[in-house]
Amino acid sequence: MSNRFQNKVVVVTGGTSGIGLATARAFADEGASVFITGRRQDALDAAVKAIGGQITGVRGDMAELADIDRLYDAVQQKHARTDVVFANAGGGELAPLGAITEEHYRRTFDTNVKGVLFTVQKALPLLRDGASVILTGSTTSVSGTPAFSVYSATKAAVRNFARNWILDLKDRRIRVNAVSPGVTDTAGLDHLFGGGDAASGTKDYLAGLIPAGRIGQPEEIAKAVLFLASEEASFVNGIELFVDGGQVQI
Template sequence: MRFKDKVILITGGNSGIGLSTAKRLASEGAKVAITGRDKDALDKAVKELGSNSLGIVADVTKLEDLDRMYITIKEKYGKLDGIFANAGTAAFIPISDITEESYDQLMNTNVKGVYFTLQKAIPYLLPGSAIVLNASVVASKGNAGTSVYAATKAAVRSMARTFSGELSQKNIRVNVVSPGPIETPLWKRGMTPVPDEALARIAQGVPIKRFGTEEEIAASVAFLLSEDSTYIYGVELNVDGGTSQI
């Protein structure tokens, strides 16, 4: 029960890695506030999570939604002990096919959304709080078709350092988890759905020849949010089956 009496916000918590992390934290005693843009999916997720959960319809690219999100959490729980800034999208597009629209969509969701989620959280976070950002191993690789997506995740990696540099003075930790290929709905529901044959090739490129699971990411996020990691600031934890190291 590492999170007993703790209140944790998970953006993009209505499916995939976000929902799996919410379940993991709730199982360890947390009260979880999850956000998403799809009310039906959010309601379904809250039903799965049970009475110690709160669903908030919010788009992280809209600053007024973020303001309302934090006010809602404050009114419901009176405090905030941690954040998993997970909301994001993916696209695998050749450089020649990137449009201004696709560029803006990726940057707004993955960079602007994360930045202002963190900035607007500062007045609400208690000393001793922890923040985990969701990046990706693509941030440190040169895979074809990821020029903008990888740039957004590199920005997220940078935020873990720069926010740590400022928030450590408030006793607030910021770290980042960088998943490798993970079994998640985003492969099919992202901006560019990936065909099954391409997914099979990706799995073969992982040293251990399989995709990771959402639960494996959730376990790593739980560690970084917990008091088991109180001397860890600004790090990137690669959870990728060795993709970035072997």
């Protein structure tokens, strides 16, 4: 186990399950002081216990600006600066065109776009010059998915945040990149696909469409995030790194 992030301060939003949990654990395992967020206190407490190390849980919904302020207040109580922000909190639901409601649109854009925007903007006073910001995108930013247009639109927006923010932040040498997972084995994916046998069948079908022959694991996405956050990626800036077994390349 390396110590690439020894004495580093890392913020991971949406860190109580799936990709966020796996990434927070990976940062903690490499010596970072990690702050995670989650909307449910029981899930947050369970994640803090599972991760171990220098981990702090802050309850909050990143679609709410007051909760983002509370997150960074908690960081400032322990540290003078932040080295990495992984703006990962997000989610989506299936809704085909013709059945999209205003509430569906608002909820998805507030969480996936508004939340990411203000998670990063409100971090700026704390981020050290030369810091790293990673945004969670999705393969849906470049490929169509039935009944998933609103979610896909939010992830296209997130990808373009990275393109533009590298210009806004160039004088501070803050790198901004997006990691875009493909189909990944998480509880959220099971919920999206209806759970149980329905979810298993859908995942098996999707695995057959992926050149790697399987769906991804959260720990594999976490490795990509840690690479983008590390000095090994010091000249990587503004990219969308697909971690999808080759799915969008064919």
